[in-house]
Structure formats: structure tokens, C-alpha cells
Amino acid sequence: MPExxxxxxxxxxxxxxxxxxxxxxxxxxxxxxxxxEEPDTYAAGxxxxxxxxxxxxxxxxxxxxxxxxxxxxxxxxxDIKDEYLETxxxxxxxxxxxxxxxxxxxxSEGE
Numbered sequence: 001m002p003e004x005x006x007x008x009x010x011x012x013x014x015x016x017x018x019x020x021x022x023x024x025x026x027x028x029x030x031x032x033x034x035x036x037e038e039p040d041t042y043a044a045g046x047x048x049x050x051x052x053x054x055x056x057x058x059x060x061x062x063x064x065x066x067x068x069x070x071x072x073x074x075x076x077x078x079d080i081k082d083e084y085l086e087t088x089x090x091x092x093x094x095x096x097x098x099x100x101x102x103x104x105x106x107x108s109e110g111e
Contacts, residue, residue, distance in 0.1 A: 010084060019077045026070030030063040 036056045039049050 008084075010081070012081065012085065015077075015081055019074050019081070022070065022077075023074040026067055026074065029067040029070065030060065034060050034063075036060065 036053055038044075039046075039053065043049050
């Protein structure tokens with residue numbers, strides 16, 4: 001095989017473990033019910049509280065977006081693994097059929 005053309009191989013069990021770990025961590029990024037709280041009357045009178053409240057809202061939005069992105073990533077990673085396994089199974093079938101054809105004599109080696 002020419003240099004740099006090694007076949008792609010993955011350890012499916014390790015891959016699934018890693019993807020599962022990412023997925024579980026993604027679910028822990030932020031509580032789905034997380035929301036900002038209205039400051040009490042005394043705190044609301046402080047001039048910096050509205051700024052902190054706005055930053056808090058932005059952080060919550062970013063973390064919820066991150067959680068969504070991680071879910072999409074793990075879904076894509078699972079799709080990649082499934083496609084890899086399907087392609088591998090198809091290649092095995094084709095090679096087995098070619099081998100069977102050669103050994104049964106239905107196809108000559110020159111074809």
C-alpha cells in the first residue's frame with residue numbers, strides 16, 4: 001500500500017465510550033430550567049445590577065447553545081460510526097463474494 005494511504009481503522013468500543021462520555025458531559029453543561037432571577041428591590045437599585053443581569057442572561061444563552069451544539073456533535077459522531085460500520089460490512093460482503101467467485105471458478109483470475 002502506498003505511503004499515506006493506510007486504511008482508516010477505529011476501535012468501535014473505544015469510539016462509542018468517548019462519544020457517550022461527551023454526550024453525558026454535554027447534558028450536564030447547564031440545567032434546562034436555568035434562568036436569571038429578578039433582583040430584589042434593594043439590589044435592583046444598585047446601578048451595576050442590570051449589567052450583571054444582562055451578562056448572566058448572555059451566559060445562560062451561550063451555555064444552552066453549547067449544550068445544543070454538543071448534542072448535534074455527538075449525533076454526527078454516531079452517524080459517522082454507523083456509516084463506517086456499514087461501509088466496512090459492505091466491503092466485507094464484496095470481498096467475500098469476489099473470493100467465493102474466484103474459488104468457485106465462476107470468474108477467472110484475469111477478469
